[in-house]
Amino acid sequence: MEYRRIKDQEKDGNGDGSGVVVAVADDIESLRAGKPISGSNVAKLGANAFDRSKWQQKSIVTLALTVLTSSQAILIVWSKRAGKYEYSVTTANFMVETLKCVLSLAALSRIWGSEGVTEDNRLSTTYDEVIVYPIPAALYLVKNLLQYYIFAYVDAPGYQILKNFNIISTGILYRIILKKKLSEIQWAAFILLCAGCTTAQLNSNSDHVLQTPFQGWLMAIIMALLSGFAGVYTEAIIKKRPSRNVNVQNFWLYVFGMAFNAIAMMIQDFDAIANKGFFHGYSFITVLMILNHALSGIAVSMVLKYADNIVKVYSTSVAMLLTAIVSVFLFGFHLSLAFFLGSTVVSVAVYLHSIGKLQR
């Protein structure tokens, strides 16, 4: 459960992913080479190829996020089985932010080598551009501090159920802040996604969550709003200047992520770090988890750049179901009837979301 904290903290902006972009560019090349282009259709075909390239970009980053998120959960189960939980969570969070910064810089230096430094990919920034970048990291910090208090009112499995409010809050804030419309069918699909995910997580003790006191509900809703707001705000930052290189945007997001995580580390674990050392308790699996979280964080950023928060929510929800299915084979888990029903509802929601878009 402790590691979940990292999982939550890391869902802000980000992105190396230059490899992904290169792969997509290669695909477009082969697409163009594949068919002879006749005069009058050039413009139309160009637009089609552009649409298709955008669609491919979206698909690849979404797939990457889904795979990384589900392997994240599998690593958590694995680390629980191995009983490796002695490291300091705040240092791991700090390492994740640092690694994301390093990966963004590595991607940038590659781009500078091939394209040269331009207005869109230079690292230097203006006060006006950078002033908004600390906000998502600050929101996550507040949310993570609240997380310690909510357990006074809700137990951990109950909190997992209440966390599905995130889905609804993201949808509402996406509508209000980004002013993007979802069709009626897409709204229906979003409600189904929330109900389906919750159903899939039901177990014999889930009804306890209905006895949550008022303060617990209130905190769960506030936390869902904070988390949704941070996601939507990150999308607004990243999309504000579409031509700006995503690695530069990520670099600045992660720099502030490092700063805020350093504050959390000092508040919570100063003594432990001073006495036992920064890397105390780290194991091979801890390193794997940090690597996975860094890559997932970058994938989230790419999804927000090339798709949106709605796609992100679908992606992480489907990842949750994939994790359970993979766990059957890896760890001998049993799937419940509720899981099958929830998965069915989530699958229909994904289908309706795509149908709803076409009919708009």
Add this chain to the structure above:
Amino acid sequence: MEYRRIKDQEKDGNGDGSGVVVAVADDIESLRAGKPISGSNVAKLGANAFDRSKWQQKSIVTLALTVLTSSQAILIVWSKRAGKYEYSVTTANFMVETLKCVLSLAALSRIWGSEGVTEDNRLSTTYDEVIVYPIPAALYLVKNLLQYYIFAYVDAPGYQILKNFNIISTGILYRIILKKKLSEIQWAAFILLCAGCTTAQLNSNSDHVLQTPFQGWLMAIIMALLSGFAGVYTEAIIKKRPSRNVNVQNFWLYVFGMAFNAIAMMIQDFDAIANKGFFHGYSFITVLMILNHALSGIAVSMVLKYADNIVKVYSTSVAMLLTAIVSVFLFGFHLSLAFFLGSTVVSVAVYLHSIGKLQR
């Protein structure tokens, strides 16, 4: 649980409901009187009034079926609490069929008094018309006999869950036999209806149903197909001649219902009836249940005449949820988280079904 058998048996064709039709006719009168009709719009307004009258007819019979079905389940709970279960179920079934016959005849005699005997409302029939009428009753008889054997493989709560296959089988047979199309969204809604109803019924023991042996699944699917086929076939019979008075059609359906129930009564309860008498163990609540089942049966017929099997399935599913909510107030039941999630999914399904129709 025993009384559920009646509930299942009675879902064939039927209908007094002349009162409902009169009420609708009154509504249309007031609709027409309400607005002055200008020359060129007469045809258009006439069509609108006709559409609206059809819509009202559909709504009223659907509402009647929903209310009757949910009060049915409440009567079952009430009778269980009262511990009144000593009567013979087969005699009750026979009484339900008889009462439906009597009500159909009463409605018919009223119509004959006001309209006179016409080609469409005369009781006498032809061999070609009546030959198909025994088929639904025969199908229900086979299904109810199978019901005794499925309990060798599934327990009663598990059977309640497996019965949700009925929803899917009705949809598929409706498509195949009646050749009516559902839109993609309506299919999605139908899958959601099935998943939502099952979710709402989940309890801590529901996972047992996943251990059902192959024979149990097979029988559940066969029973769902029999039940779906009987419903769809009844709709085909009732809709084959739209101008034919529904009370005549019901009369013939119920006559064969009486005959097949008499056979079941003789096979299963001959000794008990001979020794203790036909009405042994009947109480006030038994009489109420028989009355309710007769009226529900008639409402099903009216829904099949003026709407269709899809509406019937939605209506009975919503009734299931209403029953649970009413039971909270009447019997102090507790609603589970699964119930809330299932109800949400069913509500979205109802919404999508109506949206899906508009967009076709």
